[in-house]
Amino acid sequence: MRWQWTCDGVDWGGVEALFTAVELGGRKGDKLRRAFLASQLVCFVYDSDKLIGVARTLTDGEYHALIYDVAVHPDYQRSGIGTELLARLLERLPVWRVMLVADDDVQGFYARFGFERHTQAMARFDWDNLYDSPDA
Numbered sequence: 001m002r003w004q005w006t007c008d009g010v011d012w013g014g015v016e017a018l019f020t021a022v023e024l025g026g027r028k029g030d031k032l033r034r035a036f037l038a039s040q041l042v043c044f045v046y047d048s049d050k051l052i053g054v055a056r057t058l059t060d061g062e063y064h065a066l067i068y069d070v071a072v073h074p075d076y077q078r079s080g081i082g083t084e085l086l087a088r089l090l091e092r093l094p095v096w097r098v099m100l101v102a103d104d105d106v107q108g109f110y111a112r113f114g115f116e117r118h119t120q121a122m123a124r125f126d127w128d129n130l131y132d133s134p135d136a
């Protein structure tokens with residue numbers, strides 16, 4: 001297994017395919033590449049040349065961090081890769097509060113790291129900004 005912490009040489013079509021495989025929608029095209037390049041902490045996990053895991057984080061490096069786009073390829077899930085991925089991310093985030101969005105069915109995974117449901121979080125969505133173009 002190879003752990004890469006930069007965007008160097010990343011095949012973005014492969015990243016998009018990984019998100020499709022785990023059914024995380026809305027992550028497509030060049031917008032996806034730009035989002036990773038603009039993230040302070042990125043992680044790509046490879047088995048030989050095959051991309052099997054990914055995650056990224058926005059952070060000020062002091063108080064706050066937001067973890068996004070955590071995914072492990074379905075063929076590799078439930079073998080500890082997600083746990084190692086999150087542990088390695090968290091050890092690189094010396095901040096006061098780490099937040100993330102998690103569907104109900106994966107909240108148990110994050111609870112193992114101390115994440116708790118948070119009643120004070122609010123979110124606003126502008127769906128026009130989800131894709132570069134309406135037919136993407």
Ligand SMILES: CC(C)(COP(=O)(O)OP(=O)(O)OC[C@H]1O[C@@H](n2cnc3c(N)ncnc32)[C@H](O)[C@@H]1OP(=O)(O)O)[C@@H](O)C(=O)NCCC(=O)NCCS
Nearest residue numbers: 022070071072077078079080081082083102103105106109
């Ligand atoms: C969530 C995810 C990253 C976990 O990765 P993983 O490599 O399978 O995780 P691990 O093998 O380290 O799992 C460790 C433990 O976490 C828990 N866990 C893992 N996936 C879970 C899931 N989907 N639902 C509930 N618990 C889960 C289990 O307790 C598991 O232990 P077990 O195998 O003994 O049952 C992976 O399932 C995934 O990519 N899912 C699709 C994308 C996604 O939902 N991402 C989160 C965005 S909301």
